[in-house]
Amino acid sequence: MGVCGYLTVSWKCLVVLTFRLLFLLPAGLPVRSQGDSQSDNKVMENITVRQGETVFLTCPQGDVVTHTAWLNRSSILYAGEDKWSVDPRVSLVTLSQEEFTIKIENVDTSDEGQYVCAVQTSSRPRTTSVHVLVLVPPKIINLSKDLVVNEGADVTLMCQAGGKPEPSLSWKLISPSGDLGSEEEVLEIPSITRQKAGTYECTAVNDIGTDVQTVEITVNYAPSVSEGRDVGVTLGQKGVLECEADAMPEASFEWYRDDRRILNGFDGIDIEDLGQISKLMFFNVSESDYGNFTCIAINTLGSSNTTFLLYEVIEPTSSTLLQEESTSHLALTSSETFAIQSGPRTVQDGNSGALGIHTHTSNCVVFVLFLLFLLRV
Structure with missing residues (x-):
């Protein structure tokens, strides 16, 4: 069946076979196993390296070395100065009486595992093994x-x-x-x-x-429309009704006067849609424009609506201003008269003559003001 059997080849068997190949030992000669008391086997601490970095594998030489090799799990990487690996990332760093070092660049997860340095000295074979651990940063692969x-x-x-x-x-x-x-x-x-x-x-x-x-x-x-706000506008002025809707996808807008849809540019009315807001604009409001309007926001999931009232605001005229002024003056005059009549009573003392004249003058002023009030009425 051979040294290692037909089906399974362990790294120990690989070392033995490597020695036979490298050192040209006849197949019939006995080979010292790693369990032999004369062998010198050493296990180094694990080497941890990040994916993409470079790892150095060093094997001490020591005694007079006749043959040496680095092996991984299933193949020979280097035999002395001879490169057996076809991987361009693997290269020889040092080969001397003190050490035998190779390096593996751009390490990947496929490089993880056990590596063995096999050395044949003049006295006995020796192996040094080390386990390489490759750390990999996280990568989201399915999202x-x-x-x-x-x-x-x-x-x-x-x-x-x-x-x-x-x-x-x-x-x-x-x-x-x-x-x-x-x-x-x-x-x-x-x-x-x-x-x-x-x-x-x-x-x-x-x-x-x-x-x-x-x-x-x-x-x-589906759309959700904000409550409509009524707007007051004077005849001949500009009026704007604003309809705002929250919707996804974005809503389209329709405006109605009673049951009649309002189209853009119809009867001097413009419609401007700005994303979530639609504006109904009157540039010269007439009597026929006053009334109720309805805004409808629509998307593929539904619709929503709200109503507005456009009402008339009357500007004050010259006659109404005069009337308001007269009313204000009448109120002021009445309040002054009341203030004068309800003032403190005169107290007579040594200057009673002067006080009497002052009282008479005040009464005259009141009388004149009263006549003016009657004439205005």
């Missing part, structure tokens, strides 16, 4: 696509990542910011509302690094 759903639907987001050590995953809503989150690879959102629409972020983290990717969720919902 849900951007979604467009109707309000009330159940939503499931998936985020899967690879890495070594295995990364932890978390979800959160970042735009608009919210407290919705999960520490699992699956995020469930039952009966989603418009407030939960936005950008969701999946984060994968391990000891090596972090990977972040996002998913956009758009929630469609």
